[in-house]
Amino acid sequence: MPVLALLLAVLLAGCAGNARLKDVRAFAAEAPRLNGYLELSQRYRDTYTREQPYLTPAADQRERAIDTSRRAAYPDLVAIHEAVVAYLRTLGKLAGGDRFDPGDQIKEVAKGIKAWPDTGLTDRHVNAVSGLARLLARAVTGPAQDQAVQDVLRDGYQPLRDALDAMTTVLRYYDRNHDNEQxxxxxxxxxxxxxxxxxxxxxxAALAKAHRQEKLDEYRLLGRRHTLAAQHVQAIRERHEALYRELMPADPQPAARVAVIQGATP
Structure with missing residues (x-):
């Protein structure tokens, strides 16, 4: 009887583990929902190209200087998206029993990323992206499936929260930039x-009025895209929180663990 009870316990534990891993894979599959951030980043980068025909000479000189700053910031703003998506893909692969190497590109991007205060991207956000990159590099050679998932989920908890906060902050900045362009x-x-x-x-006059209406329609639709992109980032954040609480209910201080990963004193 004890043997049967033990076998039953192992079987139930295996079923529960499979269900947890299935939830992780489902969560990882939501990564494409963050593509709106990437598309709006590209639109932000190209703001001057769209504005230029409507600028006075004085305004053109001012906006040309801002364009240089936008294009310099763009790779770092996109690096946030790359790090978050790589984290989700890594979780999904590990939950499927595979190993996923995000490659050297994300590691190099994370090394060079810097803060852009005008956009709201701070050192805390930069450290989160770098922390995710270090975590992913380590996860490639991590232990067996279930433990690997828990390790990545635990150690990536705070960096992912901060990286998603960075995306939300930058999206608000994009929205203000959109309003200014309009x-x-x-x-x-x-x-x-x-x-x-x-x-x-x-x-x-007729053509100008029609063009004005087209631009108003364009900006109205873009406003909805900004709202939707922010909602998708928030949905990923909430799903991650729920998944963490489900798989790691007894983990006391996730932030302290992250501090160790980032080389700080917890």
Whole structure:
């Protein structure tokens, strides 16, 4: 009887473990929901290209300088997305019994990433991305499946929280940049259209009004994309929290563990 009880306990533990790993794989499969952040990052990078036809000479000089800063910040802003997605993919692969190597690219990106205070990207966010990269490099040679998943989930808890916070913060900055672009473009059209009031300018005025409406529709749709991207980041964060509580209910101080990984004193 004790043998049967032991076998039953092992069987139940295996079923529970399989269910947990299935939940991890389902969570990892949600990584594409973060693609909106990547698309909006690209749009942010290309802001000046869209604004330029609507700028006065003075405004063009100002925006050209800002464009240089945007393009310099872009690789670091995208590195946040790359690190988070690599973390999710690593979890999914480990939960499937495989090993996933995020490659040298994410490691090199994490080494060079720096803070951009204007965007809201702080040293805390930079450290989170670097911490995720170090964790993923270590996870490639980690132990067996179930333990490897728990190790990555435990040690990645705080860095992922901070990295997702960085994405949320940067998305808010993108939204403000979007509003500023809209003000520049529609402001120029609103200023110039009333002057096209001569009979010979009727066609120009009609085309300008139609263009203005198209731009308003474009910006309205982009506003929805900003909202949706932020919602997806929040959904990933909530799912990660729930998964962590499910798999690691007794882990007392995740932040302290992360401090050890990052080389700090907990």
């Amino acid at each position: 003000a520049i473009v529609t402001g120029m059209l609103d200023t110039e259209i009333p002057f096209a009031d001569k009979p010979q300018d009727r066609l120009v």
